[in-house]
Amino acid sequence: MSQVLEHPATTQRFTITPLGSALGAEVVGLDLAQAVGAELIERMKQALNQYGVLCFRDQHLTETQQIAFSRLWGPLEDFPEEDKTVAASTVYNVSNVSADGQHLSETDHRVIFQKVNALWHTDSSYRYVPAYASLLYGIEVMPAGAEGGRTGFSNMVAAYEALSPTMKARIEPLHMVHSYEHGRRVYASLPPLSNFEKNAVPPVSQPLVRVHLDAGGRRSLFITANAGNEISGLPLEEGQALHCELMEHVSRPEFCYFHAWKKGDLVVWDNRTTLHKAERYDMSRYRRVFRRTTVAGDGPVFGPFSEAVKAAGY
Numbered sequence: 001m002s003q004v005l006e007h008p009a010t011t012q013r014f015t016i017t018p019l020g021s022a023l024g025a026e027v028v029g030l031d032l033a034q035a036v037g038a039e040l041i042e043r044m045k046q047a048l049n050q051y052g053v054l055c056f057r058d059q060h061l062t063e064t065q066q067i068a069f070s071r072l073w074g075p076l077e078d079f080p081e082e083d084k085t086v087a088a089s090t091v092y093n094v095s096n097v098s099a100d101g102q103h104l105s106e107t108d109h110r111v112i113f114q115k116v117n118a119l120w121h122t123d124s125s126y127r128y129v130p131a132y133a134s135l136l137y138g139i140e141v142m143p144a145g146a147e148g149g150r151t152g153f154s155n156m157v158a159a160y161e162a163l164s165p166t167m168k169a170r171i172e173p174l175h176m177v178h179s180y181e182h183g184r185r186v187y188a189s190l191p192p193l194s195n196f197e198k199n200a201v202p203p204v205s206q207p208l209v210r211v212h213l214d215a216g217g218r219r220s221l222f223i224t225a226n227a228g229n230e231i232s233g234l235p236l237e238e239g240q241a242l243h244c245e246l247m248e249h250v251s252r253p254e255f256c257y258f259h260a261w262k263k264g265d266l267v268v269w270d271n272r273t274t275l276h277k278a279e280r281y282d283m284s285r286y287r288r289v290f291r292r293t294t295v296a297g298d299g300p301v302f303g304p305f306s307e308a309v310k311a312a313g314y
Helices: 038-051 063-071 109-116 156-161 165-171 182-186 195-200 236-250 307-312
Strands: 003-007 012-018 025-028 053-056 092-095 131-140 151-155 175-178 204-207 209-212 218-221 256-259 266-270 274-278 289-296
Touching: 012 038, 025 038, 038 053, 038 266, 053 256, 063 131, 063 289, 092 109, 109 182, 151 156, 156 218, 156 236, 165 236, 204 209, 266 274
Parallel strands: 025 053
Antiparallel strands: 003 012, 012 025, 053 266, 092 289, 131 266, 131 289, 151 256, 151 274, 175 204, 209 218
């Protein structure tokens, strides 16, 4: 059911309408290139907490405008890559097209790197303090009727709640090592990490169960497939088997929403409670150009046995 609301600072009327039963909502009627006040951002943060994913339709944003809007949500992350940004270190081009407009070959390492994103993940899980939210803007999207190219999202709160009591007890004390370098294990043709990249994002251990202190102790899964596939504290094969089982679990349709892009969509998602992945498509046939900014998190991931969680009584 749609909510019709008004932003008093700009008298812009907008609606928020759910996109799927699992997660996601579209926001229609706002022009984010105009001045946006703190009151509207707070309303959007509340909606993001509720829906996990927001799609702002019909936007016309320059890179500078996207950066400015993104900063209203919080401080932005710098991307660790040395050669994948154009004008700003806070902008990442998710694209199979070069900065000068050339449609890149599937063998180009910049395109291969995009294939790593076809695995379920949450942005910056390889950082000690992972990301809060990501904002992805559709510049060139798949033509109508073309196969693939959507972005999938999975609700990690719902996925955790659906686990059996036995599985919840099993994973409660476990961690996973998240490594930015893991993509090189998946696609060996990618160039090795530079010293800059290694120093910027060394591997980090994160709990499999995330406890959200700002949401009354709500729990969610915190797991990815593009930054690792081994579970700490278990023998290698057992940990990889558990990882595989959990990734199959989060892929169940009742937890997922797949977003079919329209040009001008600005999609914002909560990295704390969702996973996402790029749906495969014919990269040699279709151009696909997106621009991403990422809002930094405000603290580390707390697991069930973290001192902060125990102190809060969760």
